[in-house]
Amino acid sequence: MLDGEAEGTDYFATAGAMARYAQRFGALAIELEHRFYGQSVPTEDLSVDNLRYLTVEQALKDTDEFIKFANKHLSLDSSSSKWIVFGGSYSGNLAAWFRERYPHVVAGSVASSAPVNAVYEFQGYFTGVSQSLGTECTNQIREAVRQLYDQLKTPEGCQAISKLFNLCTPLNGTAVDIDSLHNMMIQLLAAFGVAAQYDGRPYTMGVSEVCAIMTTTTNDTTGSTPLDRWAKLSAKYSKGQCVAHDYNESIKDLKNTSKTSPSVKAGVRQWYYQMCAELGLFMTTGLEDSPFGQNSIPLEFFTKQCVDIYGKQFSPEFIQTAVNRTNRLYGGFKPDVTNVVFTNGAVDPWHALSVLTDLNPTTRAIYMNSTSHGADMLQSLPNDPQELTDARLAIEKQLQLFLQ
CATH class of the missing domain: 3.40.50.1820 (Alpha/Beta hydrolase fold, catalytic domain)
Incomplete structure (x- = not known):
C-alpha cells in the first residue's frame, strides 16, 4: 500500500x-x-x-x-x-x-x-458535491449562502455571522479582508464537501445526515432559516472548535518550515506544495450560478496562496505548465x-x-x-x-x- x-x-x-x-x-x-x-x-x-x-x-x-x-x-x-x-x-x-x-x-x-x-482549477468538485447532496438540500444551501452574504453587507451583520459561526476572530465590520473571507468560506463549505467525498465514514457526517439538518424546516433548535441550519451543521462539523479564518495567520503557519510546525505535522505545507508544483486540483466554486456562491472560493485565492507560501515563482503560468507536464508524463x-x-x-x-x-x-x-x-x-x-x-x-x- x-x-x-x-x-x-x-x-x-x-x-x-x-x-x-x-x-x-x-x-x-x-x-x-x-x-x-x-x-x-x-x-x-x-x-x-x-x-x-x-x-x-x-x-x-x-x-x-x-x-x-x-x-x-x-x-x-x-x-x-x-x-x-x-x-x-x-x-x-x-x-x-x-x-x-x-x-x-x-x-x-x-x-x-x-x-x-491533473487540472489547475477543479470546478467540477463542487458540481459533484451538489449532485450528491441532491436538489432539495442544494437549494437550502444556496439560500443559506445568499443569506450569509446579505449579512456581510452591514457591520451588525458581520458581527452576527462572527458569533453564529463561532469565528476565532470577529469579522471587521464591512471592511472584511477578502482573502480571510475566502478562507472562511473554504472552511464553512467543507462540511458539504466532506459529506459527499466520504459519505459517512467514521468521524465524518454523511450526505443523509448533512441534508437532514439543512432541510429541516420546523421551528425548533435546528434553526428556522437555512443560515441557522448551516451554522448548526458547521458547529457539529467543527466539533465545537472555533473557525480560524484569518488569512495572514494561516499563511504564517504554512510558511513555517520546521518539522514540528502544525502545518508540517499535519502534512498541509507539503500537500499544498505538491498542488502548486505539480498537480493543481484546486477546488473552486467558479462556475456561474454555483449554489455555493460563484465567488466564494475563486482560483485567484489559491494562486495567491502558492505565491505567499512558496514564493513569486509559483505564478499562474508556472502552475499551469506544471499541471500540463504531469498530464504529459503520466497520460x-x-x-x-x-x-x-x-x-x-x-x-x-x-x-x-x-x-x-x-x-x-x-x-x-x-x-x-x-x-x-x-x-x-x-x-x-x-x-x-x-x-x-x-x-x-x-x-x-x-x-x-x-x-x-
Missing part, C-alpha cells in the same frame, strides 16, 4: 481490503509512507529548496528502491515473488503511475478513487498502462478526474453508484451495499489474473 499526503498508518496492511486480499493470496502486506510526510522527512526542514525533492517522480522511485530493498533483505526471488501496489486518492494515482513506469517491477495495481487527470485520463484496476464511486466528487471505463483488456474500471471516496479500500462491513461487495470480489478476480 502506497500512502499519500499524510502520516502513514498500518490500517490498510492490517484491517483494510488489502489485508484481506493478502490473506486470500498468502501475501505479505506492507504499507509504505510517502516521503516528506509523517516520519519520512529526509531533510533538516521543509524549506522550498528542500521541497523540490517532493515530487511524484521521486515518490515512484522510492517505491522501486523499497521493493529492491525488500527483495534483498527478505530473500525474495524476484522471478517468483510478485508485487501488487495499492493506492487511494492521490496515492491511487501513484499506484497506477508506478505500474505505468515500472511494469517490470510489479504485476499489477489497484487505484481507488484516483484523480489521474491524464488515458495512462499507457496494463494490469490496473481503477475503482470509483458516483457519490465522490473526485470521480470526474479518474478513469471510468476500461482502457484495455487488462486495465479495468469499476464504477459504483452508491459509494464514495476510496470505499473499496476499507474493511468490509455488514451494511456495505451489494455493489461494493461485488466490486471487492471483482478486484480479487483481477488480482488473481495479475498473479498468474
